[in-house]
Amino acid sequence: MLVKVIKKATFIKNLNIERTLPTNGTVTSRKGDKVEPFTKLGMAKYSYGLMRIDSSLRLAKGKNEDSYFYEGEKVGKVNGQNVYSPFNGNLFKQEDKYILKQEERDFWLLAGVWGEVQSVVENRSVLVKSQCMDLALLASTDFSYSGEFVVFPNPSELLELQYIEKFARDVFGKIIYAGDYASYELISRAIELGALGVLAGSADRRGFVLAKKNSLFLGVFSGFGFIATPKPIYDRLKEISNRYVFVQSGLPAQSGVLRIPVPGDFILSELIKDAGNFVELEKNMIVSVLQPPYFGYSGQVTEIQGDEIYVKVFGREEESIMVKYPNLIVLDL
């Protein structure tokens, strides 16, 4: 019986990754340099925060249009409401608005990958030849970011919000793997805390609208509603917590990928040789079940009887469940 194959993991060799400073600065690496993820490639002075204030602002006493404000200091009043500075920064007027710009700080550009510097654009960017493992997503919002990857240690649904609170200080500018399910509330909180991306087994479809509106990368491995992440994928994610990763929509897969930089000697084990889009189903193949009540769970084929396929679900090995053909896909990881 022919079954569809989903290739979830792909090894990409000779990948050119451009690392760019957010503004002109100093590039310290040179062509031919060998780099690792936390190798510093360059530095720029960069303002991380910007606050727009309505032109009806009545400045605080002793302040003028180009004053400096400390974090928490009163800037003035807008419509009778006090406005406080969320950071140390300078005020200036631009067209019909006031802009409070955070004081510039050092921005260190990290390589993020293992590889070799191919070329340098002076003061601006570095092109690194590298290699990555792509984990395919089923769907994602249309953004691309890179950052440190935080994997919540417990993938269960109930604890996710507590984890995000626990890790709250560390979420800013990072990409989170939230567990089997990213609820609307979790997505909303991740946005408040300044996360760049949220990955999960599944998410509420409405969460994509919220994420898109707030420029958050939201990617799911399995589907919509509550659907678990296949265990072999979660096992890979656990291994890369705190690593530098890229999340990317569009190419190479329309639905987006989690791009994990890997060292040059990395070998991706291919479960099925040259499977293509279809394979004859055999015992011991790893499959993703697409039939309630185990929708999205992964397991191993133990028996095939006509159009009834028996699968031992990972984590529930004591029993085999029966899946009706074609309600499964073969996972090539």
Add this chain to the structure above:
Amino acid sequence: MPILCLYVGLSETSFLLVNSAEDVKYYSVPYSYSKNSSSSDFNQFYKDITGKLKIPMENVELLVTGFLEPPKFDANIKFSLSLCEIIDQNHIFANYFSVIYKGNVYSQFDLNNLNLNEKVDRNSDPQNINLYSNLSEYSFIKPSEGAETALLDLLIRNRSIDILKSVNNIVICGDRFNLNRFLWPQDYILAFDLIKSTGFFNFKIDYKNCTPLIQLLRKYSFDTYHSIEVDSFVSGSILKSPGKTECLLNYETEKPKIIEVEEGGIFIVPIDQNGDVNVVVKNEFMNSFEFEVPESDIGLVIDTRDSNKTYSPARIKDWENRVLEGLRKF
């Protein structure tokens, strides 16, 4: 040169390899191409599927159709048409999302909701949106039990069609009925529900969904292939007669019979090979009329349900049992 017809549906990909009007082979896999869940493009998908099914790709005239539009890929395509262009007046096409009849697509769900770049319709139930979104990604999933089938069928059941009285020999087809198994009572009931009009109709259910492929072939060359047939149909007749109905059945070789069906019921009368049966109908809401019922696989389905009413699960179970009884006879 042989002709290869390709149909790419939402939950199936099927082929008809036509060496001559008499030498026709049918192939089908219960999977379709999805941009999101495939790591390759359609060219590779097509290459893989034809390779696995051992279907020749060279030296064939390739004709292509698909839901809703035929796929575009790197092949020497001789002829391609959208599904709406090949579905004729007497065809009702159904998949899990929509119903096509007379060039119109009826869908309960706004397909824009499936596009992640579009806003979600606030009036849509979030669970339904998730269900549809999953179905769009894994469009090949088949309900594994009756309750699930009923749930999914709800999404298209009320897209049923007012068939023109002049249309007879209705063909009910589509991915929904290509199930890789015998049709279940629920499948028949859905087919009955898709015909909304009152009156008498002969019908055929295409349980392999060969209709798009045959229609494509006929549109390509009607003169050569107008009579081509593939063994993929279950035939029957249906009397849609909401409300209490009495039927007088006049047989050519047997004594007449009177059958009375209460409002909200389904009853199946087998029509065997002893000639057509003349039926006179009396219904509390319609004028009496009569018609001839030809021999068929299922027989005459007397359907007295009101399509505007909601029925209890016990009643639905009763219909299923009635259909099962009828099918046993067949």
